[in-house]
């Protein structure tokens with residue numbers, strides 16, 4: 145090695161001298177200068193100096209060599225073949241959860257993809273999920289910067305897409321303690337029950353004809369969230385449309401999400417303009433709602449709203465609270481309200497639609513559920529939230545449906561904040577992380593007959609919503625887990641219990657229940673591709 149180094153220095157020094165000589169020789173008029181320079185160059189000090197610079201160059205080369213070698217020695221998770229420029233984007237296809245499941249069967253539970261220019265780790269086993277969201281939760285607790293929330297949520301000022309840090313911590317604890325606490329969510333019981341009565345009325349009116357259950361569940365969840373968040377319903381097709389566009393914007397393809405340096409293309413394609421237009425309209429609407437609340441508070445009749453305080457009321461009070469360590473800016477307030485719509489409506493609506501689809505396709509389960517709710521209701525006109533506690537089969541139905549139809553099949557992307565060793569692999573800081581919760585929930589080594597709808601598997605076991613059992617994580621786990629569980633689960637349970645209690649449900653035009661189309665469509669959530677059109681008839 146030493147000999148080689150000396151030889152390299154000698155050769156470089158010789159070549160350097162030769163080149164200089166040739167270059168100067170070329171220009172005859174500079175001959176004198178050439179010989180002068182060569183003279184200087186041949187002096188012993190210069191020899192020393194140039195030898196030193198050659199050594200520096202060689203050390204630099206060796207360092208690079210060593211570094212490159214150590215990088216090579218790093219244990220990187222397996223990767224399927226990449227295409228030039230796009231990397232592995234083509235592997236996602238139109239059903240990323242299914243396609244990534246297939247890849248994991250070939251390459252193992254941890255795969256490293258390159259989506260455009262973004263290194264992306266995909267985890268597809270309960271063990272990998274446990275390692276990421278529990279053992280190394282702190283290393284994987286950030287979120288990547290994504291186009292839609294940057295525009296729609298005031299530069300990602302809400303919780304979901306905030307990078308990990310003090311701002312996110314304070315905001316999350318504020319929301320968990322003030323907006324989505326157990327007591328607070330219970331206080332909205334009247335709103336939920338009231339909207340369920342309204343939905344049952346719609347179903348009753350549809351008897352003798354058909355009804356689109358998906359649209360009905362959309363109205364139910366929109367009404368509940370808007371009454372709780374804003375104090376009133378989003379009446380009129382204008383706001384319904386705006387809300388639809390707002391939610392849809394989160395699943396629009398943006399080149400900037402894969403190639404940050406190409407985000408200008410999203411300007412050219414009009415995606416940015418469209419998002420800004422929606423954000424502006426939503427902002428104007430929220431401003432008018434906030435003004436309404438401020439004016440109402442001025443004429444303070446504290447309990448004038450019979451539904452109690454809504455989210456805007458609570459947040460405005462927090463804004464005025466000088467004792468709070470966290471100054472709540474107006475944009476943050478609006479981002480939190482928008483987030484409730486973005487995170488809470490489509491997820492709950494989709495879950496309800498899938499649960500109802502599975503009940504229709506599985507008459508045995510439907511019958512068993514109807515027996516349970518009828519027994520507990522004891523002839524009362526409606527099932528109340530208090531009744532739900534005793535409905536263990538209903539709870540199992542909801543959990544089983546969330547297992548087969550995890551609304552966010554890949555959860556929400558995370559990002560590593562530091563280099564970390566994960567199951568023997570080296571994961572670099574800044575790697576995007578996807579957890580295929582859908583694949584885990586259908587893993588045959590964890591679930592018997594995983595593609596069957598069998599609520600019984602959730603009876604008499606301890607799997608709960610808290611994200612402690614990594615084979616079933618529809619709400620995520622760890623620091624970034626969903627704070628909206630207590631908000632959405634009672635809505636799903638109450639809606640399903642009352643529908644199956646009051647009605648028998650069949651598919652129209654004599655379509656057999658087992659022929660119900662269950663094709664999935666991938667968007668912000670995984671939802672039914674076709675509408676769920678049914679006929680209902682009263683049970684008594």
Ligand code: HEM
Pocket residue numbers: 303304305316483484487488489491492495551552555556558618619620621622623624625626627628629631632
């Ligand atoms: C069926 C209904 C719902 C499902 C399946 C669901 C699922 C999820 C999932 C998978 C995550 C990411 C967890 C992770 O990264 O580990 C999440 C985050 C979140 N969810 Fe939900 N969610 C639902 C309803 C709601 C509701 C009703 C709200 C609020 C009203 C809500 C607010 C949030 C927020 C704020 C976060 C971000 C947490 C963070 O980044 O720290 N979710 N949700």
